[in-house]
Amino acid sequence: MSAGPRAIVAGGSLGGLNAALWLRDAGCEVEVYERSKTPLEGQGAGIVLHPATVRYFVENDVLSVAGISILARWLRYMDRDGQTADQQPCSYRVTSYNALYRGLLGCLEKKCYHLGKEMIGFEQDSEGVTVHLADGPGERCHLLVCADGIRSTGRRLLLPEVSPVYAGYVGWRGTLRESELTHKTFEALREAITYHVMPYSHILAYPIPGAGGELEPEGRLINWVWYRNVAEGSELDSLLSDREGVRHEVSLGPGEVREAHVDELRKTAESVLPPPFAEVVLGTKEPFVQVIFDIEVPRMAFGRVCLIGDAAFALRPHAAVGTAKAAEDAWKLGEAVREAGGDVEAALRWWEPGQLQLGRKTLARTREAGRRSQFEGCWKVGDPLPYGLYEVGDSSMS
Numbered sequence: 001m002s003a004g005p006r007a008i009v010a011g012g013s014l015g016g017l018n019a020a021l022w023l024r025d026a027g028c029e030v031e032v033y034e035r036s037k038t039p040l041e042g043q044g045a046g047i048v049l050h051p052a053t054v055r056y057f058v059e060n061d062v063l064s065v066a067g068i069s070i071l072a073r074w075l076r077y078m079d080r081d082g083q084t085a086d087q088q089p090c091s092y093r094v095t096s097y098n099a100l101y102r103g104l105l106g107c108l109e110k111k112c113y114h115l116g117k118e119m120i121g122f123e124q125d126s127e128g129v130t131v132h133l134a135d136g137p138g139e140r141c142h143l144l145v146c147a148d149g150i151r152s153t154g155r156r157l158l159l160p161e162v163s164p165v166y167a168g169y170v171g172w173r174g175t176l177r178e179s180e181l182t183h184k185t186f187e188a189l190r191e192a193i194t195y196h197v198m199p200y201s202h203i204l205a206y207p208i209p210g211a212g213g214e215l216e217p218e219g220r221l222i223n224w225v226w227y228r229n230v231a232e233g234s235e236l237d238s239l240l241s242d243r244e245g246v247r248h249e250v251s252l253g254p255g256e257v258r259e260a261h262v263d264e265l266r267k268t269a270e271s272v273l274p275p276p277f278a279e280v281v282l283g284t285k286e287p288f289v290q291v292i293f294d295i296e297v298p299r300m301a302f303g304r305v306c307l308i309g310d311a312a313f314a315l316r317p318h319a320a321v322g323t324a325k326a327a328e329d330a331w332k333l334g335e336a337v338r339e340a341g342g343d344v345e346a347a348l349r350w351w352e353p354g355q356l357q358l359g360r361k362t363l364a365r366t367r368e369a370g371r372r373s374q375f376e377g378c379w380k381v382g383d384p385l386p387y388g389l390y391e392v393g394d395s396s397m398s
Helices: 016-024 055-060 099-107 153-158 184-191 235-239 259-272 275-283 324-340 344-378
Strands: 005-011 029-034 046-048 070-078 084-096 113-115 119-124 131-132 138-142 143-146 163-176 191-200 201-208 221-231 289-295 305-307
Touching: 005 016, 005 131, 005 138, 016 029, 016 055, 016 143, 029 138, 046 099, 046 143, 046 201, 046 289, 055 184, 055 324, 070 201, 084 099, 084 191, 084 221, 113 305, 119 143, 138 221, 143 153, 153 305, 163 235, 163 275, 163 324, 163 344, 184 191, 184 201, 184 275, 201 275, 201 344, 221 275, 221 344, 259 275, 289 344
Parallel strands: 005 029, 005 143, 029 113, 070 191, 143 305
Antiparallel strands: 046 084, 070 084, 119 131, 131 138, 163 221, 163 289, 191 201, 201 221
């Protein structure tokens, strides 16, 4: 039997790992090239799961979803005094980036995952694609999957006219061990995804597994995200300039945000947040910042090359399906390659329309959620969450 197509996946985060696994199982010979020289643990904090996010684990019975996540039983709105303003039962599962990354990486052969390998260019012809790496000779493949995120080299080369569009606000993020919370705050936030809505801003928190995957309260973390409007220009430039004065494009990690901005965050937290939220923000030693962007591409397939996940559509986090969208792109790609009998170009032609439609619809919904909460001020206590990939509500998991 002849060997299947050789696929190179540029980008070794969650979307790239999903692509590698589904393509491998569809008969491809797969190699993953990740630009980072170190494993990607610690690159994110909390993630609300969706069935698409954990499909590989479930369908292959390789990892227990309950073993890497925590069940949030309540959607809770908190008022300014820290009291419950509204509470509804829910069945969302929440986890950490680290838990998902380790789980997916553990399903892939180590020899197929290469750190410190940055794609800097490629050329394709009728037979395949030559991928150029920063530190070595070109690599040939039949399919190139660009899963290289918001700063995608693949997108820049294929669609130079498409750039990330700043949404007008950032997400301050952080985690704190649940064991460090006062009893009152622990009780206020336990077993829930908790929101506080304020004029032109909102903050949320939920428990996630600990750094080592711990699921019991003494080892878990509280993950929080506070969306704050920041004017484009000098105000944003100042926030994104690290302690060495280097201006970052997308995010500043723990320990990189200048003290003046951290101090301002803490002072504002004390003055405007409910006491439980103020406690978790003030207790976080090194909060970090992620800029909120929109990215929308007119195409995802280009002969033997495709864009998936944030490389194609960067979704605002309000629908909690950025990771799910990347996983869905990857699963559908594997199905298309399998159905096309390894004919890469035919597979991509079949695959592209549905993923474009999904990306556009989901992006529109997240934009609307951002407008309502950050600029129009019409998101009210008790409003249902916009969580969902294909439709609101399909993120629920028992």
